[in-house]
Amino acid sequence: xxxxxxxxxxxxxxxxxxxxxxxxxxxxxxxxxxxxxxxxxxxxxxxxxxxxxxxxxxxxxxxxxxxxxxxxxxxxxxxxxxxxxxxxxxxxxxxxxxxxxxxxxxxxxxxxxxxxxxxxxxxxxxxxxxxxxxxxxxxxxxxxxxxxxxxxxxxxxxxxxxxxxxxxxxxxxxxxxxxxxxxxxxxxxxxxxxxxxxxxxxxxxxxxxxxxxxxxxxxxxxxxxxxxxxxxxxxxxxxxxxxxxxxxxxxxxxxxxxxxxxxxxxxxxxxxxxxxxxxxxxxxxxxxxxxxxxxxxxxxxxxxxxxxxxxxxxxxxxxxxxxxxxxxxxxxxxxxxxxxxxxxxxxxxxxxxxxxxxxxxxxxxxxxxxxxxxxxxxxxxxxxxxxxxxxxxxxxxxxxxxxxxxxxxxxxxxxxxxxxxxxxxxxxxxxxxxxxxxxxxxxxxxxxxxxxxxxxxxxxxxxxxxxxxxxxxxxxx
Amino acid sequence: xxxxxxxxxxxxxxxxxxxxxxxxxxxxxxxxxxxxxxxxxxxxxxxxxxxxxxxxxxxxxxxxxxxxxxxxxxxxxxxxxxxxxxxxxxxxxxxxxxxxxxxxxxxxxxxxxxxxxxxxxxxxxxxxxxxxxxxxxxxxxxxxxxxxxxxxxxxxxxxxxxxxxxxxxxxxxxxxxxxxxxxxxxxxxxxxxxxxxxxxxxxxxxxxxxxxxxxxxxxxxxxxxxxxxxxxxxxxxxxxxxxxxxxxxxxxxxxxxxxxxxxxxxxxxxxxxxxxxxxxxxxxxxxxxxxxxxxxxxxxxxxxxxxxxxxxxxxxxxxxxxxxxxxxxxxxxxxxxxxxxxxxxxxxxxxxxxxxxxxxxxxxxxxxxxxxxxxxxxxxxxxxxxxxxxxxxxxxxxxxxxxxxxxxxxxxxxxxxxxxxxxxxxxxxxxxxxxxxxxxxxxxxxxxxxxxxxxxxxxxxxxxxxxxxxxxxxxxx
Numbered sequence: 001x002x003x004x005x006x007x008x009x010x011x012x013x014x015x016x017x018x019x020x021x022x023x024x025x026x027x028x029x030x031x032x033x034x035x036x037x038x039x040x041x042x043x044x045x046x047x048x049x050x051x052x053x054x055x056x057x058x059x060x061x062x063x064x065x066x067x068x069x070x071x072x073x074x075x076x077x078x079x080x081x082x083x084x085x086x087x088x089x090x091x092x093x094x095x096x097x098x099x100x101x102x103x104x105x106x107x108x109x110x111x112x113x114x115x116x117x118x119x120x121x122x123x124x125x126x127x128x129x130x131x132x133x134x135x136x137x138x139x140x141x142x143x144x145x146x147x148x149x150x151x152x153x154x155x156x157x158x159x160x161x162x163x164x165x166x167x168x169x170x171x172x173x174x175x176x177x178x179x180x181x182x183x184x185x186x187x188x189x190x191x192x193x194x195x196x197x198x199x200x201x202x203x204x205x206x207x208x209x210x211x212x213x214x215x216x217x218x219x220x221x222x223x224x225x226x227x228x229x230x231x232x233x234x235x236x237x238x239x240x241x242x243x244x245x246x247x248x249x250x251x252x253x254x255x256x257x258x259x260x261x262x263x264x265x266x267x268x269x270x271x272x273x274x275x276x277x278x279x280x281x282x283x284x285x286x287x288x289x290x291x292x293x294x295x296x297x298x299x300x301x302x303x304x305x306x307x308x309x310x311x312x313x314x315x316x317x318x319x320x321x322x323x324x325x326x327x328x329x330x331x332x333x334x335x336x337x338x339x340x341x342x343x344x345x346x347x348x349x350x351x352x353x354x355x356x357x358x359x360x361x362x363x364x365x366x367x368x369x370x371x372x373x374x375x376x377x378x379x380x381x382x383x384x385x386x387x388x389x390x391x392x393x394x395x396x397x398x399x400x401x402x403x404x405x406x407x408x409x410x411x412x413x414x415x416x417x418x419x420x421x422x423x424x425x426x427x428x429x430x431x432x433x434x435x436x437x438x439x440x441x442x443x444x445x446x447x448x449x450x451x452x453x454x455x456x457x458x459x460x461x462x463x464x465x466x467x468x469x470x471x472x473x474x475x476x477x
Numbered sequence: 478x479x480x481x482x483x484x485x486x487x488x489x490x491x492x493x494x495x496x497x498x499x500x501x502x503x504x505x506x507x508x509x510x511x512x513x514x515x516x517x518x519x520x521x522x523x524x525x526x527x528x529x530x531x532x533x534x535x536x537x538x539x540x541x542x543x544x545x546x547x548x549x550x551x552x553x554x555x556x557x558x559x560x561x562x563x564x565x566x567x568x569x570x571x572x573x574x575x576x577x578x579x580x581x582x583x584x585x586x587x588x589x590x591x592x593x594x595x596x597x598x599x600x601x602x603x604x605x606x607x608x609x610x611x612x613x614x615x616x617x618x619x620x621x622x623x624x625x626x627x628x629x630x631x632x633x634x635x636x637x638x639x640x641x642x643x644x645x646x647x648x649x650x651x652x653x654x655x656x657x658x659x660x661x662x663x664x665x666x667x668x669x670x671x672x673x674x675x676x677x678x679x680x681x682x683x684x685x686x687x688x689x690x691x692x693x694x695x696x697x698x699x700x701x702x703x704x705x706x707x708x709x710x711x712x713x714x715x716x717x718x719x720x721x722x723x724x725x726x727x728x729x730x731x732x733x734x735x736x737x738x739x740x741x742x743x744x745x746x747x748x749x750x751x752x753x754x755x756x757x758x759x760x761x762x763x764x765x766x767x768x769x770x771x772x773x774x775x776x777x778x779x780x781x782x783x784x785x786x787x788x789x790x791x792x793x794x795x796x797x798x799x800x801x802x803x804x805x806x807x808x809x810x811x812x813x814x815x816x817x818x819x820x821x822x823x824x825x826x827x828x829x830x831x832x833x834x835x836x837x838x839x840x841x842x843x844x845x846x847x848x849x850x851x852x853x854x855x856x857x858x859x860x861x862x863x864x865x866x867x868x869x870x871x872x873x874x875x876x877x878x879x880x881x882x883x884x885x886x887x888x889x890x891x892x893x894x895x896x897x898x899x900x901x902x903x904x905x906x907x908x909x910x911x912x913x914x915x916x917x918x919x920x921x922x923x924x925x926x927x928x929x930x931x932x933x934x935x936x937x938x939x940x941x942x943x944x945x946x947x948x949x950x951x952x953x954x
Binding site for chain 2: 033069070102103108109169170200214216218220225226227228229230231232233234235236237238239240241243244245247248250251254256258290291293294295296297298299300307308310311314315316317318319320321322323325326327328329330331332333334335336337342344346371372373374375382383417418419420443446447448449450451
């Protein structure tokens with residue numbers, strides 16, 4: 001059962017209004033990682049809750065407790081749960097999304113105000129923080145609901161919604177909620193499959209379905225020594241400087257080819273055989289695509305398969321920065337007393353935060369001993385999530401493939417993704433049902449970056465895709 | 478000719494008022510490195526100018542042009558020149574000091590508001606940004622002037638003053654002024670010697686005179702690649718990450734023992750012979766003093782001579798931080814597009830910024846080539862100053878030694894200092910006269926650090942020292 005023609009026409013005719021609503025959502029700076037913006041994340045929860053209600057969805061906002069952040073005790077932003085349709089003859093689909101966003105400041109290098117959605121008529125880009133991650137996709141679902149609500153039409157499936165406001169900060173509080181509501185009698189009882197639209201096409205051309213995600217394990221290496229910051233003139237070459245030790249440790253984590261130097265971590269993952277390499281060879285994706293998305297010719301290798309596997313089936317390690325050191329413009333002659341180096345691992349099966357963390361800690365502690373410094377070390381595991389790989393032969397994927405063919409007139413790439421959406425695994429394990437990642441945006445959207453955007457066509461055709469997917473689900477066995 | 482007894486009594490009796498005036502000076506947050514505080518540095522220039530005038534000094538404020546800072550064109554804070562006494566039979570002494578300060582925020586870890594002078598009656602500490610670096614010493618000179626002004630007494634020498642507001646930011650604009658005014662017919666014509674009170678005793682017990690300073694050369698290593706910040710999930714292990722390259726480069730600058738790994742830099746400095754080692758053995762200074770000042774047992778060696786030479790007669794290298802990377806609390810999964818690693822070298826004769834900079838650039842460029850990365854490198858020299866060593870047999874030093882014996886009843890340590898006051902060399906070279914560094918504060922004052930302080934006794938006895946020095950100068954041949 002394909003979606004009605006009228007639905008597609010409605011979406012095209014309503015594009016202007018849909019974009020206006022996206023602008024309203026982007027205007028709320030719901031940065032979950034910034035204590036000063038917590039009220040905006042809560043405001044965003046309220047806004048979304050009201051939108052769902054106005055479109056006929058039964059909702060409830062669920063308090064998730066409190067959090068210590070930047071020296072304050074803050075309420076976690078309430079999750080928004082929703083339900084529409086209770087027909088036992090229909091499938092029940094659980095939709096997940098998140099309404100919080102990454103930090104963004106004009107001074108980070110944005111060309112336009114990050115929290116004002118800019119519609120670039122020439123390029124077709126809708127530019128603003130959260131446009132693609134993940135407010136655009138959430139609003140895609142609202143668009144689908146609006147069509148049915150305004151036309152008094154029943155949805156082809158029953159829908160449950162689970163929208164959270166802490167995804168960019170480790171989804172704090174969500175796991176407990178999902179696990180609790182997945183139990184018999186819980187809010188998610190009777191869910192047949194899950195759909196998450198919170199990732200991206202590989203490139204800028206080919207729609208994709210995603211059946212794998214890397215996990216993550218985020219660490220902070222704390223090195224401390226002096227009781228206070230010291231003057232580098234008075235103390236340079238007299239004391240063990242924490243920065244010297246920290247930089248030495250951080251330099252021992254990854255080599256120039258991207259190999260992880262922590263013993264045992266890369267080794268956990270089996271090498272790809274010829275058959276598996278073929279999967280990566282056939283994807284509509286090239287070194288040029290990666291470099292276009294990165295904005296520079298900086299691919300680690302000229303071998304497409306190697307680079308794609310580096311993203312999809314191998315772990316990675318990135319050095320994010322240092323807390324406590326001099327970090328602003330200018331030339332401050334400080335010896336920082338206490339510094340924390342931040343890095344994260346992206347994990348693939350069979351890696352988990354539980355099995356890599358002991359290796360990470362042991363290695364850093366061993367390397368620290370080799371420095372024979374009198375400073376102090378603490379390796380802190382900040383947060384993480386396990387990797388996930390799904391069965392692509394399931395009707396959930398088949399429905400999404402048919403919907404893609406209807407809207408985009410082509411088969412989607414079937415991909416594994418480099419990023420982490422830890423809640424994916426929580427849904428898969430708690431509900432025991434198939435989980436589909438159905439991306440709306442393109443590979444060059446710049447999620448987490450400056451000038452984040454979603455293309456107008458991806459937002460509008462993506463809305464059609466989400467609607468079509470529900471109709472195809474209803475038709476599948 | 479010793480200072481009159483009445484002077485010492487006056488200083489003791491006026492201590493409360495002197496401390497109150499220091500509080501006024503500390504309350505002006507004259508941070509030269511922060512564009513937002515530029516007006517406060519200018520305010521401080523005006524305050525000091527008015528104070529000098531009220532004490533009978535002829536002054537003028539000298540505009541030094543403009544500066545590009547943090548994207549703004551700012552006026553440099555005017556220097557304050559002053560002159561009192563024109564007796565051709567007296568010596569003429571040039572006094573230098575600076576009225577700008579390092580940045581300070583309560584959130585850096587201060588126990589009290591940095592720009593409110595706190596008088597801790599129990600410990601005798603006067604706590605606040607600039608208390609010791611360098612507002613305390615400047616106000617010491619005002620205290621001496623006040624005695625003579627209120628009592629209608631002539632000073633034993635002619636005085637010239639040169640106070641600047643950019644010392645913590647490379648003394649921008651000052652060199653030109655000093656060179657210009659040192660020429661025949663200039664403001665500093667006829668100066669017989671220079672005194673600078675802008676450093677510290679080695680320890681907390683023994684007054685010191687300082688006859689040597691290390692120079693400095695400050696660098697920024699810029700590594701850039703992607704056109705924008707990238708998501709570590711999507712791009713981890715696919716591209717050359719600027720942070721990976723930068724950390725690799727920064728790790729190759731210094732080893733765990735404090736040795737500088739840039740070829741040729743340490744080698745420029747001759748090894749100390751037995752006689753020279755003896756100088757360091759006899760100084761009233763211990764590993765415990767260093768560790769007490771640092772607040773932790775983190776000395777690089779158990780050999781006192783080695784540690785003291787590390788501070789006084791060897792170059793050092795400190796890693797200060799990274800601009801452009803993630804630097805705040807939390808766990809941001811960013812691959813920064815453009816990062817700048819900041820480090821500085823402290824230099825000793827015969828090193829100069831001019832002769833070490835080519836070595837620094839060549840080495841970093843060579844190491845960068847070894848990384849075979851596709852990112853881009855730029856090594857930037859930000860600012861610097863040459864090292865300086867003075868003749869301690871000169872009457873300028875002899876007067877200061879006698880003054881120290883009068884006030885503190887002991888001989889001062891004769892020291893070389895690890896820090897850099899580039900203007901010292903400018904005065905020495907431009908005027909061709911002897912320059913003395915006459916410290917007021919103690920080794921644990923925490924200049925440039927949190928909870929900066931000057932001890933009440935150092936401020937008050939230090940005022941007596943400065944006054945006595947002028948009388949001893951008048952008596953010397």
